[in-house]
Structure formats: structure tokens, C-alpha cells
Amino acid sequence: MQIQAESAPLAPLDDAGERHGLHVLAILSTLMGFASISTDLYLPAMPAMGRALNASEGTIEWTVSGYLIGFSLGQLFWGPISDRLGRKLPVAFGLLLFIIGSAGCALADSAMTMIAVRVLQAAGACAGVVLSRAMVRDLYEGYKAAQMMSTLITVMAIALLLGPIVGGQILALAGWRAIFWFLVLIGAATLLALTALPETLPPERRRQASLWRAFTGYGALLRDRRFLGYAGTGGFFYGAMFAYIAGTPFAYITYHHVPAQFYGLLFACGIVGIMASNLLNARLVKSLGSDRLLRWGAAGAALSGVILAATAWTDWGGLWGLAVPLFVFVTATGFIVANSIAGALGQHPDQAGAVSALVGATQYGTGILGSALVGAFADGTPWPMGWVIASLAIGSGLSAWLLIQRTDRV
Template identity: 65%
Template sequence: MTDRNAHPQQTAEAPRGWRLMAVLGLLMGFASISTDLYLPAMPAMSRALGADNGMIELTVSGYLVGFSLAQLLWGPISDRFGRRMPVAVGLVLFIVGSAGCALADSTPTLIIWRLLQAIGACASVALSRAMVRDLHDGARAAQMMSTLMTVMAIAPLLGPLVGGQIAAIAGWRAIFWVLVAIGVLALLALMTLPETLPRARRSDDALRRALRHYMMLVSQPRLLGYVGVGAFFYAGMFAYVAGTPLAYIDYYGVPSQLYGLLFGAGVVGIMATNMLNARLVGRFGVDRLLLGGALSTMLWALMAAINAYTDWFGLWGIALPLFLFVAMAGFIIANAISGALQDFPDHAGAVSALVGATQYGGGVLGSALVGLWSDGTPAALGLVVALGAAGCLLSAVAVVRSRRPG
């Protein structure tokens, strides 16, 4: 009988090299690809569809609703049927949803197609994380996760820059046709990877029992701590994603083509800290780096909030601390995910889905609050970022104080 608790590399053949990293990085990047590419076009979309700024920001929130909730279904499906088939189905839904966005003639219609787009995209993100856990565990999983996040950071780095140019040359609808092409490319790339979850390690549970599994998982205090770290950080992160286009472009007068440079600077920071995390995690451990990242996050968020309310130093008074806030993702996300996955190897799909659902659920709340509280200044952005950082720090402290199960 196969030991389902065996080390992942004993039960799954691990493909190696740049091909594995490139494909998994592409799949993990779908959350960023789907939103960052059209960020510079949001003001133009608002004008074209006759919507106010708050309504256009709901295209981000609507996407995150679908992205967060659908993961709870994809996780158990993948634990039972393997990883590749659900990812392939999700990519097809993403392609259809992207085409619908390109053809939308009103903001509500655009939000609906964004919802379908998200339901498909989240399969790629959640299950690629589970594929990492299929192949590696412990500090090695955290190292690989950090490396992959460095690779996938290319998407948000180039996304606003490329999106701004596409919108300027061909209009905002062309951005969604580009997403259709990316979805097709990812589907073809997926076919080059083997299945990472062997039949011997798949769950025999019926899908209707998935809710019971989630109830068991959320009863684990340590897991809830990891979940909270990611969820609160994403609330601040997506407040940044939804709020900075209008704050930088409309309030501070940054040209849309140059917005991508400011946004991309934060992504460079994420890449740098992910690389540093990959080097340090074997020495200091997941939890210590997680706590250090959360402390730094709180510091930069407070500085951003103060400057957002006072406008003491203008654009740079908020852009610089927000850059440093976003950069802390390198110490937060990979460690929160790998820490959560480490204790439940037999339910990696469900745990990954739960972590992803709560992270992007936090993103829904953060981006929605920025839209609802918007008063035409960066004040709402600063407040939501600070609240998210506070929750992130409290959750990290809870993780450090808890004991690992068993």
C-alpha cells in the first residue's frame, strides 16, 4: 500500500528545469495578468462606458469575488481527479470570459464577464500552488514558491506598461483580446507538464464532503493564522491595485503611460524580496521571516496612511511607502502559503484553495472599501492599506505563538 504521507518526491515524478518553472510561473501569474494589464485603461474605460470611478473599481472587486469563491470548488476537485484536468477547464473558462470582456457594452456586463474570467483563472493559481506541494515540502517548498513568485512577478511588472501602450494604440478592448491569446498559450503550455498528483495519492472522498473538510481545516488555529496573514495583506494589496490608478493618474496627474513605471517599481521590490526570502528561509525558517515581513508591512502602511491624509510630500509621500509596503509581499505570501500547506499534505488542493479564497476574499474587501470610501483623494487608499497591515501583523503574531499540530 502506498504511503500517502510520503515525501512528495517519492510519489510524484518531479519534472525539472526551466520548463517546469516557466509553466508554473505562468499559471500562478494569472491573478496578476488578468487585472494588471488593464489598470492604466481604467479611466478610459470609465469614460467609454459612462461609469463613475467607483463603478469601474468594482470590475476589480467583481473579479476577486469569483476568484476567491471558485477556489473552494477547484481544490477538492483536484484532490480527487488530479491537477491538470481542472486547470485545463479553468483556462477554457478564462478564455471565454476574456472574450466577453472585450465585447462588453456596459459596466455591469463587463463585471459579469470578469466574474467568469476569474472563475477560470483561479484554477490555474490555486492548483499550481498545490502542484508545488505535490513535488516539495518544508523549506524547499517555500524556496520554490519564492522562486516562482519572482518569475511570475514579470507579469505585473510588464502588465501596466504593456497595457498602457495597448490602450493608447488600439483601445482598452484590445487588452482583453490579448488576454484571450495568453489563455490559449497557457493551455498549450499546460499540456507539456505531467500530472503531479498520482492516483495513489488522490482523495477518495465525494465532493459533497468538501464542506466537512473545510470545517476541519478552519478549526486549526495555526492554519487560521497563516490564512489571516495572507488575507489581510491582500486586502491592503488590492486596495493598492484598485486605488492607485485613480490616485496617481487622476489626483496627482501622472500620465497613464507612466503609471506603469510606478506600479512596476513595486513589482521589482517583490521580486527582490522573493529572491531574498528564498535564500534566507532555510536559515531562519518560515515563521520568523513571516513575522519580520508583517512588522515591516505595518511600518510602511502607517507612513502611507499619514501622507495620504496630510499630503505632506505629495506624490512621493505616498508612492514611496506604498512601494515598500508592496515589496514585503516577498516575505509574506510564499511563507504564508507554504506554512499552511506543510501540515496537511493529503489535502493540499483544499488547503491551497482555502488559502487562496481567503486571500482574494480579503482583496475583494480591500478593493471594495477603496471604491466605497473614495472621496477623490488618496485618503481611502491609505486607510484601507493600514487596516490590512494591522490585521496581517496580528495574524503573524498568532502563528508564531501557536504550536504545529501533532
């Protein structure tokens, strides 16, 4: 096994990361979770939103795509800025944008307005996500970075487990607009908690190059084949995940007549799978290597995606014919996301913010594609979701097996 060496001035001290304690873990988990809670919480409300805003199924699914546009492009802005100015200040500005955008969603009176303010909401939310990953790289290296990433995702998954369930209950009690007012409160509480978070990138480790040079540095990253392998594996998988997020409310609630309040329970099964695979990944990554686990996870996602496409086309197995392969597909998250992010960050530790931003932009850029394709080809059946997930999951598997050299890196 090979543990990648880093240059001494920029390598983080793992023992320094251990000293920061559980409150840092909690804040980083919350920041990383903004990408998901901003969407998962309102998934059960999508059909009701469509009726209230007089919008079609496909148009409401584009509220996910609009969010991903802001989330993908925003990361490219926040990453280089944080490498130069530190992590905390950009996160604070991002949270303010998130609060404003969430309030705009609650007040929206048309689908087009909703899509527009979702872009603003996402541009703020992505700051916390991209910079929480960079903070992990500031504090940890090697297999410990992959372990910490898995731990964060596991803690975050607890909130995701509750998201659709809580959203369904808020919908039943107070209507869909109350869901976005709840997000306003979450954003304000996180902004307050940010005062307890230490700055993980001290001035002596910040990049001194101009911001313009930092932005143009993305080109060098895109010429790195191994980086492209990590980014492609995670990116294609995220595209498939957002096809799942955009498609399952209508596949379950509209097509298979699952009550909106119980949709969250089906969604929660996938979150349990994510938590289990992340815990397993954290235990195995030191002995088996993050690259090997990444390849296995991508292969499993591709296989389950193909099975899903077949059951969605034939309607074999009814509801469970969809739910079972979707559970297997979602469970692969624990082996793909943490290892692909840690692998990409390990390639260029002196550009953790920019690397995290480009990885995130790739992930959510393909998420735009995945959710938009499901919306564009929506025909009232699960078939569009099935073939989109299968195609993108195969892309993830090919990236892992063809672009990442087999060094069994940990």
C-alpha cells in the same frame, strides 16, 4: 529549527520535483500569474474604461471587486476536485472559462456587463493559480516548498513588471478593448502549453472520499489555529494589496496627474521590490525559518501602511509621499505570500488542493473587501486607499504575531 515531518505515503519527493525541469517552472509561474495579469494589464485603462462605459470611478473600481468574487469562490470549487481527480484536467477547464470571460470583457457595452463577465473570467483564472500552488506541494516539502514558491513568484513578477507597461501601450495604440483580446491570446497559449505539464498527483495519492465530504472538510481546517494564522496573515495582506491595485490608478493618474503611460513605471517599482524580497526570502528561509521571516514581513507591511495613511491624509510629500511607503509595503510581499502559503500547505499535506483553495479564497475574499472599500469611499483623494491599506496590513501583522506559534518552522 524544526522541519515539520509528513506522513510517508503522502510526502512528495523533492528530487522528483527537481527532475521536471525549467518548462514546468515556466508553466507553473504562468498559471500562478493569471490572478495578477488579469487585473494589472488593464489598470492604466481604468479611467478610459470609465469614460467609454459612462461609469463613475467607484463603479469601475468594482470591476476589480467582481473579479475577486469569482476568484475567491471559484477556488473553493477547484481545490477539492483536484484532490480527487488530479490537477491537469481542472486547470484545462479553468483556462477555457478564462478565455470565454476575457472575450466577454472585450465585448462588454456597460459597466455592469463588465463586472459580470469579470466574475466568469476570474472563476476560470483561479483554477490555474490554486492548483499551481498545490502542484508545488505535490513536488516539494519543508523549506524547499517555501523556496520554490518564492522562485515561482519571482519569475511571475517579471511578467507583472511588464503588465501595466504593456497595458498602457496597448491602450495608446489600440484602445482598452484590445487589452482583453490580448488576455484571450494568453489563455489560449497557456492551454496549449498545458499539454507539456506532467500530472503531479498520481491516482494512488488522490483522495478517495466523496466530493461532498471534501467540501465539508473546510470546517476542520478552519478550526486549526495555526492554519488560521497563516491564512489570516496572507489574507489581510492580500486585502491591502488589492486596495493598492484598485486605488493607485486614480491616486496617481487622476489625483497626481501622472500620464497613463507612465503609471506602469511607478507600478513596476513595486514589482522590482517584490522580486528582490522573494529572492532574499529564498536565500534566508533555510537559515532563519519561514515563520520568522513571515512575522518580520508582516510587521514591515503594517508599519509602512500606517505611514501611508498619514501621508495620504496630510498630502505630505505629494506624489512621493505616497509612492515611497507604497513601495515598502509592496516589497513585504516576498516575505509574506510564499511563507504563508507554504506554512498553510505544510499543515495538511494530504489536502493540498483544498488547503490551497481555502488559503486563496481567504486571500481574495479580503481582496474583495479591500478593493470594494476603496471604491465605496472614493472621494477623489488617496485617503480612502491609505486607511484601507493601513487597517488590513495591521490585521496581517496581528495574525502573524498572535496566531502562529514561534517554532521557527522551515
